[in-house]
Amino acid sequence: MKLYDIAHSRAGDKGNTLTLSLIPYKESDYSMLCEKVTAEKVKAHLKEIIKGEVVRYELPNIASLLFVCQQALSTGVTTSWVMDAHGKTLSYALLEMEI
Amino acid sequence: MKEKIRVGCGAGFSGDRLDPAVILVEHGELDYLVLECLAERTIALAQKRKLQNPQAGYDPLLERRIELLLEPLLRKRVKLITNMGAANPQAAAGKIIEIAKRKKLQVKVAAVVGDDVLTSIDPTAPTLETSQPLVTHGSLISANAYMGVEGILEALQTNADIIITGRVADPSLFVAPMMHAFGWTEQNYDLLGKGTVLGHLLECAGQLTGGYYADPGKKDVPDMAHLGHPFVDVQADGSGMLGKVKGTGGLINLDTVKEQLLYEVVNPHAYYTPDVIADFTSVKLMQHAQDEVKVMGGAGQSKPNTLKVSVGYQAGYLGEGEITYAGTNAVGRATLAGEIVKERLRSVLPDLRIDLIGQNSVHGNAFHRNEPYEVRLRVATKTSDASLAALVGEEVEALYTNGPGGGGGVRKYVHETIGIVSTLIDRQLVKPQIIVKTS
Numbered sequence: 001m002k003l004y005d006i007a008h009s010r011a012g013d014k015g016n017t018l019t020l021s022l023i024p025y026k027e028s029d030y031s032m033l034c035e036k037v038t039a040e041k042v043k044a045h046l047k048e049i050i051k052g053e054v055v056r057y058e059l060p061n062i063a064s065l066l067f068v069c070q071q072a073l074s075t076g077v078t079t080s081w082v083m084d085a086h087g088k089t090l091s092y093a094l095l096e097m098e099i
Numbered sequence: 100m101k102e103k104i105r106v107g108c109g110a111g112f113s114g115d116r117l118d119p120a121v122i123l124v125e126h127g128e129l130d131y132l133v134l135e136c137l138a139e140r141t142i143a144l145a146q147k148r149k150l151q152n153p154q155a156g157y158d159p160l161l162e163r164r165i166e167l168l169l170e171p172l173l174r175k176r177v178k179l180i181t182n183m184g185a186a187n188p189q190a191a192a193g194k195i196i197e198i199a200k201r202k203k204l205q206v207k208v209a210a211v212v213g214d215d216v217l218t219s220i221d222p223t224a225p226t227l228e229t230s231q232p233l234v235t236h237g238s239l240i241s242a243n244a245y246m247g248v249e250g251i252l253e254a255l256q257t258n259a260d261i262i263i264t265g266r267v268a269d270p271s272l273f274v275a276p277m278m279h280a281f282g283w284t285e286q287n288y289d290l291l292g293k294g295t296v297l298g299h300l301l302e303c304a305g306q307l308t309g310g311y312y313a314d315p316g317k318k319d320v321p322d323m324a325h326l327g328h329p330f331v332d333v334q335a336d337g338s339g340m341l342g343k344v345k346g347t348g349g350l351i352n353l354d355t356v357k358e359q360l361l362y363e364v365v366n367p368h369a370y371y372t373p374d375v376i377a378d379f380t381s382v383k384l385m386q387h388a389q390d391e392v393k394v395m396g397g398a399g400q401s402k403p404n405t406l407k408v409s410v411g412y413q414a415g416y417l418g419e420g421e422i423t424y425a426g427t428n429a430v431g432r433a434t435l436a437g438e439i440v441k442e443r444l445r446s447v448l449p450d451l452r453i454d455l456i457g458q459n460s461v462h463g464n465a466f467h468r469n470e471p472y473e474v475r476l477r478v479a480t481k482t483s484d485a486s487l488a489a490l491v492g493e494e495v496e497a498l499y500t501n502g503p504g505g506g507g508g509v510r511k512y513v514h515e516t517i518g519i520v521s522t523l524i525d526r527q528l529v530k531p532q533i534i535v536k537t538s
Contacts, residue, residue, distance in 0.1 A: 009358075010359070010362055012361075012363030015228050016228065019365060023361075046465075048463035057368070061396070062382060062384055064357050066367055076228070078139065078516070078517060079518040081480070082454075082479075083456065083461050083477065089462065
């Protein structure tokens with residue numbers, strides 16, 4: 001099963017830092033996501049993209065996770081030479097993860 | 100003191116649609132309309148326009164937005180708060196007065212200035228991102244401090260119809276009218292934290308109402324061509340009810356709100372604005388009715404002693420060229436085309452970015468699937484020299500007659516790049532001032 005099947009995500013950017021939310025469609029899947037989708041797993045899954053540290057925040061009140069990924073946007077939005085300088089499409093790269 | 104105010108957000112970035120704000124004013128029964136139009140880089144670009152023309156430097160869509168909104172705003176008694184002043188709020192206010200006079204409308208406009216700290220900033224101050232002195236990045240073009248609510252509050256007290264700012268933290272555009280209406284003080288950190296949550300939810304406009312959310316078959320959103328932009332009914336206790344005008348497209352549900360709550364947040368325990376360090380982890384959401392979500396919680400404890408300054412610098416040029424290949428062995432021909440360009444430019448541009456759009460251009464090769472039927476080669480470079488940057492497009496274009504078979508649809512671009520880095524400044528050094536003009 002892919003994350004895509006049970007959860008959704010939005011990517012955001014701050015300088016060279018990428019933020020990825022992970023939100024289960026069913027709040028009852030939250031604890032399973034906490035268990036399976038660790039910061040290490042996200043870093044390994046996106047190793048071609050994220051060069052720095054990944055920190056995971058848990059938000060039980062809204063049953064959501066947030067991954068904050070350092071050095072992930074090829075020098076940052078304003079000076080990047082990649083197609084998607086904001087990393088806006090990367091939410092769907094996260095959702096490709098098999099669990 | 101009021102018990103409730105309704106604040107709408109009719110634009111979430113400079114290039115946003117024009118019509119949702121008009122619908123909000125005409126049918127939203129708003130007290131305040133906010134238009135958030137200033138991204139990190141926008142102000143540096145505006146500063147460059149101002150250098151060429153002292154009357155320029157405000158948002159390029161200001162005139163079109165005001166032409167549409169001015170009469171309904173005044174008729175419906177909705178106050179407008181916007182950062183469309185960009186690098187030149189004073190000139191923006193003057194332009195609004197000019198439009199009002201032509202339309203024979205009475206309007207009072209307050210410009211909030213004081214964010215421009217280019218002359219007072221220390222160029223050897225460390226950059227937050229790299230710890231290197233600011234000047235090492237390149238020639239500095241602009242330096243704008245993120246101001247908080249102070250200037251907007253003062254402008255609200257003048258009873259201005261329109262308040263136009265330069266760089267102000269996005270949530271402050273929303274928190275200021277809440278403070279003004281409910282008598283919250285600058286030390287009511289818990290309430291400011293709650294208000295900041297609501298401001299953060301609204302600041303990207305359509306991103307709360309189903310925009311940037313839809314995925315057909317999985318997350319369906321109705322009538323996105325007519326997406327309604329959001330408003331919030333804020334209570335004096337800092338709780339809010341999110342909604343949109345009936346009959347508009349889009350949707351508001353727990354999922355759209357969760358996606359936006361966490362958007363661009365780097366620490367949900369400590370979301371920094373000039374007004375408050377807000378906690379987003381205590382936020383609770385409840386679907387109240389169709390397209391209505393109640394927002395409770397959120398908190399704040401203090402405010403930072405320093406303000407963030409966004410510094411724009413000359414970062415050279417981005418040169419790009421693109422060409423498409425299709426049919427059997429499209430990937431093979433595109434790959435060969437990229438190798439040819441690389442070899443041709445090796446001596447002058449040893450560092451080239453080669454992408455196959457449709458195959459690996461945004462997520463790399465980790466998620467590679469079957470070969471696409473068509474693929475677009477993109478070659479890019481970054482260089483301090485504009486003519487070198489242009490060489491990339493020229494070489495890609497020359498593939499027409501010198502490269503692999505069947506290449507088509509060449510586009511070439513050279514863009515001047517403005518880099519943005521950040522530094523901190525003592526907040527005592529940033530003094531907001533207001534300039535009031537009437538038609």
